[in-house]
Amino acid sequence: MFRGIIDLKSVWLTAAIFIILLILPPILPRFYTYILALIFVTSLLAMSLNLVLGHGMLFQFHHGVFYGVGAYTAALMLTKTSLPEWIGFVAGPIMAAIVGLLIGWFCVRLTRLYFGMLQISLGSLIWAIVFRWYSFTGGDDGIHGIPMPSLLSSLNNVYYFILIVLVICLVVLYLILKSPFGSTLEAIRDNPQRCEAVGVNVRRHQLMAIVIATFFAGIAGVLFVVLEGSVFPDLLFWVLSLEVFIMCLLGGWFTFAGPVLGAAIMVGLRTFVGIFTEYWTLILGVILILLIFFLPEGVMGYFLEKFKPQVKEAAERGAN
């Protein structure tokens, strides 16, 4: 999609946004810094899902499990062991990727809806275990007051840390998608039979993509712990997975950065509409319906369509 569309304009735009985000914390009230940091974390989660969803057309219905596993791993290592914090931070995504490998190995044997349903079952089993194992995970009380290194004790420092990690991850994801691996993944999405015929091991390729995606979801989980200092079983619940799924569709799942926009919209709506009414789910539902009818390629897709006709063709091809 974005292949060959990298032009100077996009680079300047991205750099400008990055610079603006860097200088915001000192001038923004604390709450908006917090919300932006939360959007960053959620964006990373949505982007990790879209690697396999938009670019691989895998029905990853329970991506939240890997997010939760990453978060809980970091939380448990930081509260139950006296190992240095960075080990906990690194253990999170590794554990998430291991779980991703295990679950993915079973799921790639199936396609489309079956893939998604099996993942929901396996993921729900993990949720039930985390929820029930009160003595280890704190059950539905969760784990709170997770100690952070002193460098990450102020909100501004946390903001910068999350932003830098997000940017690094986005660059890596972009490179992965532009690499032969990424092209093959998209080829598999568009026509799996032809890829098999040409000798591509479709299942192994998809499994690799899942492992990468769950690794990044684990990173997002660790960032969540850094930001909030708490973990709880809701992170592994199917409702959150569904919401992340919606973010990708909302933002534009055939674009690169669509999920970021989707995450920003969902978090923003939830926070700011929630200030005025308790019926913000109703409003979210109505907005979703409007988007389905009038912006089927997602918000980002709509904008790109206006400015980049090639993307529109590709999106249409994928939509059929």
Add this chain to the structure above:
Amino acid sequence: MELGQSINLASLGSQLLVGLSRAMILFIVCAGLSFVLGVLRVPNIAHGSLYMIGAFAAYSIFKLFGGSSTGFWLALILAPFVVAAVSLIAERALFCHLYQREHLMLLLFTFALMLIFGDLVKLTWGAKYYSVLPPSVLRGSISVFGSSLPRYNLFLLIIGPLVAIGLWLFTSKTKIGKISRAAAVDREMVGVIGINVSWVFAVAFVIGCYLAGLGGALVAPTVSISLGMDHDIIIEAFLIVTIGGLGNIWGALVGSLIFGLTHSFGVLLWPQFAIVFPYAAVVIVLLLCPRGLLKSVW
């Protein structure tokens, strides 16, 4: 404490009947979900919301007739039609325009419906707990195998097979039923021979939602009717439909039986971990038969 200390033929027998009666409600709800899944090829995330609306509507009708026994029977008959009407409106106004679109968009639409219905129920009925009482003839319990089985559960054991027979007659004997089955397998062909596929979808969707409403009305006397019922049932329904075979109504029956029986026997054998049982059962079935136990419709 000992595992399964009170297992004997009597307790197994009563758990069997109890598990079967629960499976009947699950079957009615999941048959609707499976039917819609088969014909429209979309898992209706809002199915739980319609189940919840069925329960609330049953309460309102029950209350309208003074909370009497006739009120209950009327609620049982009318509430599913209320749900069917709601679903017909949603379908004709919005859903039918999306049939050409990518499947995930339809999924997204049903998710939006779930959000909207959830808040609409809160707006209409408020946040309180409501209760429906079974008619006097179905209250209390009878002694079976040495323990007490509620009469209402016996009633469910009769209703369940009746609904199953009704569905079988519908899909194999009536014209609409046969067309629906055909559309599930090959919708292009159905369109080619001149049948309006959009109307077939509408019928299938409304019938599926009718069944959800019926399930909600049937479950109403046994639970406290409250917000959040939609979330509770939908994950179970999805899992059952998956292990039964996507789109296969009889698969929904098999799945419901597995779910209901593993639950009731699990409660007897290992009551401390009952929360894990359904998921474990589903995982085992899916690992052995990834596409579900019965053949999927597509």
Add this chain to the structure above:
Amino acid sequence: MTKRIVTMRSLVLGVALFAILLILLPAQSKARPIKVGIIDCYSGPAAVFGKDALNGFKLALATINKKGVLGTKIEFTTRDTKFKVDIGLSMAKELIMRENVDILVGTISSGVALAVSDYVRREKVPFIVWISKSERITGEKGHRYVFSTGENTAMAGKAGGVALAKKPYVKYWIAGDDYSYGHDIANAAWRNLGKLKPGVKKIGESWWKVGEPDLIPYFTAIEGAKPDAVIFATGGRSMANVLKAAKTTGMAGKIPIWIHTATDHAVLKPLGPEAPEGVMGTMDYHFYYPDTPANKAFVKAFQDAYGEPPGFPAFHAYMTAHFIAKAFRKAGKVNKEKFIDALEGLKIDAPVGEVKMRACDHQAVLPMFLGVTKKVPQYDFVISTDIITLPGKDILPTCEEIKKAREK
């Protein structure tokens, strides 16, 4: 001509300048209101409790604001947590960082309460929990900035233990909702019962998922085990299901049952005359007991305002509002640290009598009412009868126990 334009322009400029000065000038005599942020669950099955609490709070404020507090009024704003911890935490942060509330109150979910409690400790904003019953809130995870005006599982467990120790039952079965509240109640009740009556035996446990609609298999299994009595550890959500199942299977008449909050009106009212009789329950509030003038006045005012009698959330929230007002008046200024100092040890007149906010753990010392469900002619629902009052000081954990728990 030009002269008139110049005059017009200067006039407009002058008015604009004046308006800007007016807006920028600090408001003089009118002090800024005291802001209370309420985070609670207004969606899903817990919403009935959240709304009840909000009504109790509003009722109290109606009277308090007539007199005013420190020359100003108490205002509040609500946020819906939807029973999700991440949303609850986000809302709490929004209330503190954006709305700049002076006090945070609320919530029914223990997960939210504990997460927010940890957050307010860092932000140094007082947080008063009014429905969530986790004993950890003022127990092992308690600290200077968190208070509770509701009863907790330690208190309820002790009340249950005291109640059951008087009975001749030996073989017990424990069943309940499989989440921390259920386990906490069960553990607290069993611990206390074991201390008071060492001969009791637990012959089995059953745990179901929260909100489980199909409890019949559990009941038939429990009946098969033939215990002397059953302790049900269930939250508000499954309570009606448990009571219905107890009535339908006939267990309520055959086997003695104790449940904390079994006599909660929000649950008994919809069940009507079909609710089971003979079930032992503990509650820290009934609108019909104690039959004192203070309670009667509270109930009448609530009934006039909202069309139904208050439940225990309304009672807790009503107390919270009065605690807040009195503490600020005692502190003398809208200062969070002085507020906390004033609140410690403070006593107010509540519908159940005088209630003190204990200084060592910030827990309101509430009495517990133990009764048995029974149909009575004057209501079309079942109420708690033969009520025994257990005074708060007998059922709270001691200050030494709290201190030890927090040091761990």
